[in-house]
Amino acid sequence: MTETELDLRDVPPPERHPKIHDAFQALDSGEALTIVNDHEPKPLFYEFQAEVDSFDADGYEVEQRDERTFVATLPKQ
Template sequence: MLLATAPSLQKYKEMLTMSQFATQVDARKYEPKDKHAVIFQTFLDLKKGEFMELINDHDPRPLHYQFLAELDGQFSWEYLEQGPEVWRVAIGKM
C-alpha cells in the first residue's frame, strides 16, 4: 500500500518562489530611512489577492507593527524564513 504524505511546512516554504509573488522587495538594497516607504508603496501598488515577497537582513517585526497600525485587516503576513542572516516574508493584500 502506497501512502502519500503532505510536504513539510519547510518544503512548502522552499517551493514558494518569485513566480508566486507579484513583486519582490529586497530591503537590504535600501538605506534604512527609505525602507519602510518603499515597502509600503510596493504593498499599496498590489492588487487585492496579490502577494509580495519581502527580504531583509533582520526581523522586520517593527514593520509588521506599522502594518498593523496603519493597515489592520488589509494584509496577511507569513514568515517564510526567519534568520539568522535572512528573513523572508510573504505579504498579501486582502
C-alpha cells in the same frame, strides 16, 4: 496569488518603509508583497497591522533563512 519581491538588504534603513508602503499600495487585492530583509521585520508587521486596512495580518508569514536573511510575505486583502 501573485507576489512582488523587494530585496531591502542594500537599501538604507530610512528608505525601506517608504519603499515597502509604495510597493504594497501598488498591489491588487489578493496579491502579496515579499520582502527580503537583514533583520526580522516585526516592527513593520505591527505598523502595517495598525495603519494599513488592506493588510491581511492573518496571512502574514516570515521565514528566517540564515542569521541575516529574513523573508516576509505581506498579503493584501
